[in-house]
Amino acid sequence: MEEILQVENISKTFTLSKKQMKLEKTNSKKKVAVDHLSFSAYEGEIFGLLGPNGAGKTTTLRMIATLIKPDEGEILVDGSSSTKEPVEVRKKIGFLTSELKLEDFFTPNYLFDYFATLHGVDAATCKARKEELFARFGISEFAEVKVANLSTGMKQKVSLVVSIAHNPRFIIFDEPTNGLDVITAKVVTDFLKDLKKEGKSIILSTHIFELVEKLCDRVGIIINGKMVTCGDLDAVCEGKTLEDRFFEIYEETEGSLA
Ligand SMILES: Nc1ncnc2c1ncn2[C@@H]1O[C@H](COP(=O)(O)OP(=O)(O)OP(=O)(O)O)[C@@H](O)[C@H]1O
Numbered sequence: 001m002e003e004i005l006q007v008e009n010i011s012k013t014f015t016l017s018k019k020q021m022k023l024e025k026t027n028s029k030k031k032v033a034v035d036h037l038s039f040s041a042y043e044g045e046i047f048g049l050l051g052p053n054g055a056g057k058t059t060t061l062r063m064i065a066t067l068i069k070p071d072e073g074e075i076l077v078d079g080s081s082s083t084k085e086p087v088e089v090r091k092k093i094g095f096l097t098s099e100l101k102l103e104d105f106f107t108p109n110y111l112f113d114y115f116a117t118l119h120g121v122d123a124a125t126c127k128a129r130k131e132e133l134f135a136r137f138g139i140s141e142f143a144e145v146k147v148a149n150l151s152t153g154m155k156q157k158v159s160l161v162v163s164i165a166h167n168p169r170f171i172i173f174d175e176p177t178n179g180l181d182v183i184t185a186k187v188v189t190d191f192l193k194d195l196k197k198e199g200k201s202i203i204l205s206t207h208i209f210e211l212v213e214k215l216c217d218r219v220g221i222i223i224n225g226k227m228v229t230c231g232d233l234d235a236v237c238e239g240k241t242l243e244d245r246f247f248e249i250y251e252e253t254e255g256s257l258a
């Protein structure tokens with residue numbers, strides 16, 4: 001199997017503001033979000049990054065997607081370095097962030113065209129792709145409605161299609177079903193399965209065990225910024241449910257749940 005992603009010993013420490021220190025309930029100005037983390041993802045697989053709140057999932061994905069730089073370590077996406085060749089990497093990936101930041105003033109139709117054009121997609125391809133994706137996610141009905149007037153689920157659907165407007169080979173989904181009702185969540189998970197069938201490589205972060213069990217070929221468990229285990233889903237689970245196995249690992253590494 002060909003490696004599409006190599007994450008090699010990356011670390012990221014943030015300097016906290018006074019407000020953040022209060023929120024984090026810490027006296028330390030430094031927060032180690034990602035701590036010497038390594039893993040690989042392979043072509044054509046769905047890799048699940050599983051971990052509790054604050055484990056470092058989003059920070060890891062943002063470093064892969066070139067939005068922030070690791071303090072140390074290296075990331076290669078299909079052979080291109082996220083730190084040294086960010087433009088190359090951005091062409092190859094689609095990134096669905098967990099934080100919705102669609103501008104209220106724009107419509108789904110406009111946003112799709114805008115991002116496709118940014119990625120250099122020609123007009124005819126953009127039109128065909130938009131029709132296909134808007135139909136699939138039921139966006140056609142609200143394609144001309146401003147983001148301000150859309151529900152959370154509608155916005156998430158729009159974010160998802162916009163993130164893959166340029167038909168990337170490697171797609172990063174940060175908590176793709178967050179805030180979605182069961183029906184919309186199913187549309188999204190079915191779509192991920194179809195993307196895999198098309199040969200796309202996917203990495204998704206979640207804290208939902210079921211999502212990993214349903215979708216992922218391999219899983220990495222991240223706790224306190226460290227990759228505590230990583231491998232084929234069956235190998236990681238050791239014959240138990242992922243949830244039971246996760247809590248075993250959690251207690252082994254953290255001592256207790258408290
Ligand atoms: N820009 C930032 N400045 C300061 N601290 C940050 C920043 N981004 C993340 N952190 C901190 O780093 C840690 C890891 O955060 P991260 O968002 O990567 O976790 P996560 O695994 O995605 O959690 P969640 O499941 O809640 O989304 C947290 O303690 C978080 O507060």
Ligand SMILES: [Mg+2]
Nearest residue numbers: 057058059098
């Ligand atoms: Mg997150």
